[in-house]
Amino acid sequence: VKKVLLFGDIGIDDTVALIYARLNKEIEIVGLVADYGNVSREDAVSNIYYVMKLFDFPKEIPVILGAEVPLTGEQPTYYPEIHGERGLGPIIPNEDPEIKIENFWEIIKIIEKYKDELIIVNIGRLTSLATLFILYNKLMKNVKEIYMMGGAFWVPGNVTTVAEANFHGDPFAVNIVLTYATNVTIIPLNATQKAIVTPGMVDYIDSFGKTKILKPLMQYYTRFYQERDPSLLGSPVHDALTLMATIYPNMFIYESYPVTVVDKLEGPARGQSIAETRPYENLNDRKKRHRIAFDIHYDMFFHNFMSIMTG
Numbered sequence: 105v106k107k108v109l110l111f112g113d114i115g116i117d118d119t120v121a122l123i124y125a126r127l128n129k130e131i132e133i134v135g136l137v138a139d140y141g142n143v144s145r146e147d148a149v150s151n152i153y154y155v156m157k158l159f160d161f162p163k164e165i166p167v168i169l170g171a172e173v174p175l176t177g178e179q180p181t182y183y184p185e186i187h188g189e190r191g192l193g194p195i196i197p198n199e200d201p202e203i204k205i206e207n208f209w210e211i212i213k214i215i216e217k218y219k220d221e222l223i224i225v226n227i228g229r230l231t232s233l234a235t236l237f238i239l240y241n242k243l244m245k246n247v248k249e250i251y252m253m254g255g256a257f258w259v260p261g262n263v264t265t266v267a268e269a270n271f272h273g274d275p276f277a278v279n280i281v282l283t284y285a286t287n288v289t290i291i292p293l294n295a296t297q298k299a300i301v302t303p304g305m306v307d308y309i310d311s312f313g314k315t316k317i318l319k320p321l322m323q324y325y326t327r328f329y330q331e332r333d334p335s336l337l338g339s340p341v342h343d344a345l346t347l348m349a350t351i352y353p354n355m356f357i358y359e360s361y362p363v364t365v366v367d368k369l370e371g372p373a374r375g376q377s378i379a380e381t382r383p384y385e386n387l388n389d390r391k392k393r394h395r396i397a398f399d400i401h402y403d404m405f406f407h408n409f410m411s412i413m414t415g
């Protein structure tokens with residue numbers, strides 16, 4: 105069983121990832137870090153509680169306050185048109201008096217408890233994860249693997265023509281993580297845009313009654329994607345695919361390259377992810393390489409998603 109500490113900006117596809125994690129017995133969520141991104145950090149916290157209660161997640165899973173603003177010093181922008189007013193599509197979670205949140209250093213206890221068993225999965229901006237490398241650089245070396253949903257390599261972005269949302273939101277944070285972290289796997293739009301879930305798939309999954317809110321969430325999300333591109337047969341579950349990468353390596357086609365992100369805040373290139381594929385001029389400029397998923401085997405994704413989500 106993979107012990108996963110999940111950093112998320114709990115919007116619609118983050119929620120699909122949480123439902124997937126709850127139904128997949130290979131995954132044990134050992135902590136949830138609520139970050140700004142698709143939604144405000146406050147909405148990320150209330151969405152985490154809403155989903156944890158609805159799907160009966162173990163009560164002892166700590167919910168940790170993550171980043172509220174990016175390292176760039178900007179005010180974050182949210183995306184209600186994609187994820188809904190509060191990040192759950194049409195659903196407005198009511199105030200939950202029982203919300204109990206832990207401070208950021210609770211993450212250190214989790215890392216010390218699980219050590220090299222721990223897998224970190226980042227499905228939002230990289231601000232919280234970068235902060236961990238700034239505050240606890242040596243301790244972070246204990247973490248077994250880091251998976252991040254982000255980037256777009258030589259394919260169009262989704263927030264600008266070149267940049268993917270998680271990398272665009274805080275490009276400084278991405279470069280900090282890529283500088284210090286080892287064992288990083290990047291799941292970019294190259295792979296996630298292939299992880300399409302269609303309305304027909306959702307209806308079939310919904311008929312099994314295990315996923316409760318999946319249908320209204322995906323209807324809201326798919327409406328946005330199909331309005332932008334009517335040829336799309338459904339919408340990409342970026343974050344659920346990233347969770348799958350922790351368990352099913354041969355679902356993905358990987359190559360490893362040094363990666364940098366354009367962190368010039370103004371201008372058209374902000375957030376562009378660059379994989380350095382040219383051969384090294386000389387051996388001593390060999391930079392750290394990160395594993396990048398450039399494609400997936402859609403049949404394996406489809407089979408896994410359908411079998412897990414129908415319980």
Ligand code: BDR
Pocket residue numbers: 115116117118142227228253262268269270342343
């Ligand atoms: C990423 O940004 C968010 O919109 C999604 O939740 C996903 O994590 C896709 O670019």
Ligand code: CA
Pocket residue numbers: 112113114115117118141142227228343
């Ligand atoms: Ca996300």
